[in-house]
Amino acid sequence: MTGSRPLGVGREEAPTFAAVAEQHLDDVHAYLLYFTGDRSVAEDLTADTFERACRRWRRFDPRRGSAKTWLCQLARSTALDHFRADARRRRREGVYALRESADAAEAAFSEGFSPALEEGLRSLSAGEREVIALRVILEFDGEAAARLLGISQTACSTRLSRALQKLETKVRDDVLA
Amino acid sequence: MSSPNGIDERFDDLVRELRSGRVAASPELRERVHTIAAQAPPPRPVRAPFAERFRIKRAVLVLAPACAVAAVSAALLHGLTSSGSQPVAADQAGNGPALRTRQTGKSLGTPAPKEKAGSVAGGSAHTRALPTWSTAESAAAPPPSGRYQDYRVNMRVRVQGLDALSKSVVKAMRVTRSLGGYVANVRYSSPSTQHGDAVLLLRIPIANVQKAVLSYAGLGSLVAQHFSVIDVQKQYDVQVQRIADLRALIARLDAKLVAGGLTDVEKARTQEQLEYSRASLTRLTAENRTTLNHARLSTARLSLTTFHKKQKQIVPAIPSRFDRAIDDAGRVLAHEAVWFVYALLVGGPFALLALMALAAERSRRRRVERRLLAAAG
Numbered sequence A: 001m002t003g004s005r006p007l008g009v010g011r012e013e014a015p016t017f018a019a020v021a022e023q024h025l026d027d028v029h030a031y032l033l034y035f036t037g038d039r040s041v042a043e044d045l046t047a048d049t050f051e052r053a054c055r056r057w058r059r060f061d062p063r064r065g066s067a068k069t070w071l072c073q074l075a076r077s078t079a080l081d082h083f084r085a086d087a088r089r090r091r092r093e094g095v096y097a098l099r100e101s102a103d104a105a106e107a108a109f110s111e112g113f114s115p116a117l118e119e120g121l122r123s124l125s126a127g128e129r130e131v132i133a134l135r136v137i138l139e140f141d142g143e144a145a146a147r148l149l150g151i152s153q154t155a156c157s158t159r160l161s162r163a164l165q166k167l168e169t170k171v172r173d174d175v176l177a
Numbered sequence B: 001m002s003s004p005n006g007i008d009e010r011f012d013d014l015v016r017e018l019r020s021g022r023v024a025a026s027p028e029l030r031e032r033v034h035t036i037a038a039q040a041p042p043p044r045p046v047r048a049p050f051a052e053r054f055r056i057k058r059a060v061l062v063l064a065p066a067c068a069v070a071a072v073s074a075a076l077l078h079g080l081t082s083s084g085s086q087p088v089a090a091d092q093a094g095n096g097p098a099l100r101t102r103q104t105g106k107s108l109g110t111p112a113p114k115e116k117a118g119s120v121a122g123g124s125a126h127t128r129a130l131p132t133w134s135t136a137e138s139a140a141a142p143p144p145s146g147r148y149q150d151y152r153v154n155m156r157v158r159v160q161g162l163d164a165l166s167k168s169v170v171k172a173m174r175v176t177r178s179l180g181g182y183v184a185n186v187r188y189s190s191p192s193t194q195h196g197d198a199v200l201l202l203r204i205p206i207a208n209v210q211k212a213v214l215s216y217a218g219l220g221s222l223v224a225q226h227f228s229v230i231d232v233q234k235q236y237d238v239q240v241q242r243i244a245d246l247r248a249l250i251a252r253l254d255a256k257l258v259a260g261g262l263t264d265v266e267k268a269r270t271q272e273q274l275e276y277s278r279a280s281l282t283r284l285t286a287e288n289r290t291t292l293n294h295a296r297l298s299t300a301r302l303s304l305t306t307f308h309k310k311q312k313q314i315v316p317a318i319p320s321r322f323d324r325a326i327d328d329a330g331r332v333l334a335h336e337a338v339w340f341v342y343a344l345l346v347g348g349p350f351a352l353l354a355l356m357a358l359a360a361e362r363s364r365r366r367r368v369e370r371r372l373l374a375a376a377g
Helices: A017-036 A039-055 A067-093 A095-104 A115-123 A126-137 A142-149 A153-176 B009-020 B027-038 B049-053 B056-082 B161-178 B206-217 B233-259 B264-296 B321-376
Strands: B125-130 B149-158 B182-189 B197-205 B221-231 B297-305
Touching (some): A017 A126, A067 A126, A126 B009, A153 B009
């Protein structure tokens, strides 16, 4: 499934928000989980994303992009807001908040992943995990992912290669260790 | 090498492993989202097709060539519509260059319709300045009436060359004399071997003024003609009446002096009055003679010249309608280009500043985002 393909097949088949939410809930949640690296935060942000999407549902235009892309854009915006608020909180509270955040991020990305892969994903930056989520997990094509990230396709491809290379090296090192 | 999904094949195993992991939302989250979805508004109404299709890039892509086509079309349309009137080229005063007006297509040298000037009464003056004619027949002078009138004609006639000028002067003098008039003054000058002019002041009996005017106009190309008619009948009548009164007064005073019986003072006073009346009579008689002279003989000022009022101009060939349409269209396009450049010069810096601000803001946002994601990792 590619992200750039419009969801609405025809004007008469305009989907309801409930159907869209049901269809893309796991995608949005997975994206936010990879992006934040924190399951509980991802769940909260997923709920926030759908609340925001619900408010803006009337503005959604299937001709401009698929519902999945639109939801992921909202999710990204929600996550960035969260990161900003978190950064402000960290600046205010100092090391305590940083430690608390590190403790909270111990939940697994997926039940099926090896510990090395889990550890490897955790070692990546949010930006690296984000591009992996979009291109690998949600299977957006390069163009849609680049548009969502607000960067060029080449930059997106480079970022993905670096992230996968880093992840592979980390996993291999962990296995060897 | 890259796989069909655009990801490097080196990472196929890793990608496969990542995709094998299932990330599913928890039932609690699913429940929360269902609750949110239940409050969702109905699907948005379908927008009008134009509004849906309207995008800035698409609008620019469509509007830019559309504006260019509209500008060119407007210029061509203006050129075609304004080139419809065929300009009229008419000879002005014989050899003069044709002057034309684009708007009306009428020649400035088109002769005005003849005016019939009748007798003038009540001391009013009729002055008529006529445009130029190419034929002597166009010369016109109002016919004399039975009343006393001060009749003045001013004519300017162009002749070809010095020989023609001298012959015309002689002919004008001969015509004047043959019509019972005389030459009051002649001035002839030829500053170069090719050009010259002459001014003749002619007195012609009123009865023959029309013949004279026609003859003078026939000497060459009539360039200009002015005439004025001032009725002097009333003035003449007043003078005659005053002369008669003065004569009667003088007769009475003479009789008074001859009769005698006056004191010395009365005699001196009567004598003084008599002298004064005689002087007035002499003055009035002279004035009356002048008035009569003016009324009997018209004054014609005839200017003969070889000079052209305007130097010969090279009149370009009358362009075809197509050429004029292209010219007009080009002119309109030039105007449009000037306006476009003007708008560009005025609005360009602002647009550039706006673009720069937009780019700077975008770059700043990306930088902040990158830092934020690096810190969040």
